[in-house]
Amino acid sequence: MTTVPIQPTPDGAMPNSGKVTSEKGEPHMALEMADDLTLIDQCLAGKRSAFAGLYRRYGQRVRSTLYQLCGETGLDDLVQEVFLRAWRGLPKFRRSASFSTWLYRIAWNVAMDRRKKFARDRQREQTVSDPLDATLPDPSQGASGQWSALHYQDVIRKALGTLSDGARSVIVLCDLEDIPQKDVAQILNVPVGTVKSRLFSARAALRKELERQGVEL
Amino acid sequence: MNRDNQNPKKNESISNRNSESLPFGSFEDLPDLAKTTHQDDRDLVTFLRQYRPEPPPEPANFEANLIRVIAQEPTPASTVVNNPKKAKRWPRIIGAIAAGVVGAGLGHTFGALTSPSGMGAQFADADSDGNFDSNSGANVGRETELETFLENSWDGAIAQTTSTDTSDSSDFSPFYWDTSGM
Numbered sequence: 001m002t003t004v005p006i007q008p009t010p011d012g013a014m015p016n017s018g019k020v021t022s023e024k025g026e027p028h029m030a031l032e033m034a035d036d037l038t039l040i041d042q043c044l045a046g047k048r049s050a051f052a053g054l055y056r057r058y059g060q061r062v063r064s065t066l067y068q069l070c071g072e073t074g075l076d077d078l079v080q081e082v083f084l085r086a087w088r089g090l091p092k093f094r095r096s097a098s099f100s101t102w103l104y105r106i107a108w109n110v111a112m113d114r115r116k117k118f119a120r121d122r123q124r125e126q127t128v129s130d131p132l133d134a135t136l137p138d139p140s141q142g143a144s145g146q147w148s149a150l151h152y153q154d155v156i157r158k159a160l161g162t163l164s165d166g167a168r169s170v171i172v173l174c175d176l177e178d179i180p181q182k183d184v185a186q187i188l189n190v191p192v193g194t195v196k197s198r199l200f201s202a203r204a205a206l207r208k209e210l211e212r213q214g215v216e217l
Numbered sequence: 218m219n220r221d222n223q224n225p226k227k228n229e230s231i232s233n234r235n236s237e238s239l240p241f242g243s244f245e246d247l248p249d250l251a252k253t254t255h256q257d258d259r260d261l262v263t264f265l266r267q268y269r270p271e272p273p274p275e276p277a278n279f280e281a282n283l284i285r286v287i288a289q290e291p292t293p294a295s296t297v298v299n300n301p302k303k304a305k306r307w308p309r310i311i312g313a314i315a316a317g318v319v320g321a322g323l324g325h326t327f328g329a330l331t332s333p334s335g336m337g338a339q340f341a342d343a344d345s346d347g348n349f350d351s352n353s354g355a356n357v358g359r360e361t362e363l364e365t366f367l368e369n370s371w372d373g374a375i376a377q378t379t380s381t382d383t384s385d386s387s388d389f390s391p392f393y394w395d396t397s398g399m
Contacts, residue, residue, distance in 0.1 A: 046292040052284055059280070067272035075272060080283055090293040152268035160270075175262045176269050207261050217260040 036099040043090055055083055058100060061177065062107050068160065068172040069111035070118075078114060082107045097186055104179065105187045108169065115165055152215070159209040167202035174199055 034042075034053065042050035059079065066078045085106050093102055160168055173184045174195070181199070185192040207217060276282075 044293050048284060048287055051287060052280065055280060055283060059275070063272050063275060068270065072273060076276060076279060079275070079279075080286065083283055084286065084290070087287050087290055087293060149268055152264075153270045156265060156268055157270045171265070175265050178266075203258055203261055206265075207257065210261075210264075215264070217257070217264055 037095060040090060040093065040099065043087070051083075051087060054086075054099070058103055059083070062103065065104065065107050065172060065177055066111055068176055069108070069168065070114045071157075074114070078110055082110050085110065098183070101183045101186050104173070104177075104183070105189075108173075108187055112165060112169075155210065155213050155215060159206055159213065162209050163202060163205060166198055167205060170195055170198045171202050171206060175203075 034050075036054065036057075039050040039053050043054070062082055063075065063079050066082070067075055070078060082103070086103055089106070093099065160171065163171065169188060170184065173179045173187060174181060179187070181195050182192055185195045188195065190198075210217065
């Protein structure tokens, strides 16, 4: 399965992923065609259907990012938390950065909060495994015949689970979500050089882990 | 339109000439150092994107629930702060004033304790039982000097007032009217 990265438009907006309906449930072409800043202005004016347009535009990517960072447990709650924070924080949105970068930063903050909570719970219980590992089947079970795509997905999930939060973040944002490094630097609030160095070491660690699991790149 | 573009033979000859002069054939065959250097990274990224773990599909009513939750939230514009810098300025000003008042109070107290004529000096005159001896040391001289000054000032003031009582009343009393010229 090949994922085609979605390229942002020059104004920073992302292509639509679905139809946007108005508050009456009718297709709303104006919302569908509107750029992010227009939708944000409409949200600030109290038009909640405009926020539905933003959700439809970015919801799937935010969901995917949160899934790569935190796993499946409580994923719906995390997505909702991200968009709730975005709604509440819209007045603080500085338009110097693109909305997608700002939204990714919220998603990353929510993900890190969840990771910290997991870490605290793990220290308390001492028996909880990684939230991603909990969904993994035994790799040896899938290796009896051909290596299936599903098994490779599991291998990647398990390898991601071995990385630190910082390394995992840059791998997910740069390599899996295909976000430009300068945007990742804004999301993580670090210099671009730091993103590059983290990415270098994270890729090395991930490659090593994948090779340990029998993947030849 | 550019005449050179209409002449494919000429363009071909230019391309061939460039290809002959370059050691690697043509411009399209230029070695991409970044690609060759990061071949391992490219393979890794390709693998990651090819077998990228996909999240489970969202529940059917997820968007509706989200919008319902947001409908219970206040409108963002109602929480807009027109000028965040101004909003942050008032707590800082109040804090600075409070800190100044506290600092001034502490400074005054500290100064009174450490000043030679202050409480520190008085406590310094206290004996081993903690009793303050008002007749001891430099205090006796200062009190005597103060009493003398007050007595002299008071006597001088009374004497001056008595001798100039009439003239002063004509100048300053609101109830005095000079009727001599009427």
